[in-house]
Amino acid sequence: xxxxxxxxxxxxxxxxxNAEAGHDWFHIExxxxxxLTINEIEAGDKLVIALAALLHDIADPKFxxxxxxxxxxxxxxxxxxxxxxxxxxxxxxxxxxxxxFKNSFDKQAFSSKEMQIVQDAxxxxxxxxxxxxxxxxxxxxxxRVLYDPSIKPAQHTSKETYKNTxxxxxxxxxxxxxxxxxxxxxxxGKQMALERHNFMVNYLEQFYSEWEGK
Numbered sequence: 437x438x439x440x441x442x443x444x445x446x447x448x449x450x451x452x453x454n455a456e457a458g459h460d461w462f463h464i465e466x467x468x469x470x471x472l473t474i475n476e477i478e479a480g481d482k483l484v485i486a487l488a489a490l491l492h493d494i495a496d497p498k499f500x501x502x503x504x505x506x507x508x509x510x511x512x513x514x515x516x517x518x519x520x521x522x523x524x525x526x527x528x529x530x531x532x533x534x535x536x537f538k539n540s541f542d543k544q545a546f547s548s549k550e551m552q553i554v555q556d557a558x559x560x561x562x563x564x565x566x567x568x569x570x571x572x573x574x575x576x577x578x579x580r581v582l583y584d585p586s587i588k589p590a591q592h593t594s595k596e597t598y599k600n601t602x603x604x605x606x607x608x609x610x611x612x613x614x615x616x617x618x619x620x621x622x623x624x625g626k627q628m629a630l631e632r633h634n635f636m637v638n639y640l641e642q643f644y645s646e647w648e649g650k
Contacts, residue, residue: 437483443518444490451494451510456577458570459493463561467492471557474624480549484524487515488531488554508532531555556625559616564632567613568639575605582606583647609640 452461468489475485491514495507508529515525527550534546535555561567575582581604589610590601601611617633620626 440518440520441486444487447514448490448494458573459496464490464493466561467557470560471554474553474556474622477624478549478553478622480553484527484550485553488528488550489557491528492532492535492554492558552621556620556622559620560625560628560632563613563616563629564635568636571605571608580605609636
């Protein structure tokens with residue numbers, strides 16, 4: 437198992453060496469470590485969790501013209517090339533296809549303990565101190581304004597409206613980040629999310645205070 441994980445780490449590092457800073461190797465590494473931490477309690481299939489965490493953003497649709505099949509297909513081809521068994525490959529591919537926040541707007545077609553663990557780990561990296569940094573990094577990458585009081589946060593009801601938003605970065609807190617605490621699957625994930633959620637709430641209070649020149 438360790439040889440498969442090492443080969444996957446090497447592949448992901450090379451593939452994402454020029455990735456946007458919020459979706460680079462270090463994001464993958466954090467999600468991988470957090471997933472293993474959660475799995476210490478949840479006791480899921482460690483190989484499936486490790487491979488899914490490492491490969492979940494191997495070809496993020498945001499950076500590939502919205503292509504949602506590329507990532508799962510790249511993961512499948514790579515895992516086949518290193519002789520991972522077909523059952524594990526199928527499970528990993530299903531996790532990658534179904535775990536993203538945007539797909540939560542659709543009726544969930546697949547779930548497993550392993551997906552819940554990797555999904556929690558990925559969502560935890562989207563909140564708290566690092567989540568704030570990632571939000572503004574991506575906002576800068578897309579040349580979005582920090583905040584515009586005249587543009588109110590939306591209540592997205594479909595994947596398409598969420599994917600196509602160009603709203604200020606602060607709106608992203610209300611449209612996704614502050615919602616994640618209540619979308620966690622595992623007890624450990626919920627526990628970790630609460631502290632990070634509260635950090636974001638305090639940050640927003642400070643942000644608005646400074647915005648008003650106080």
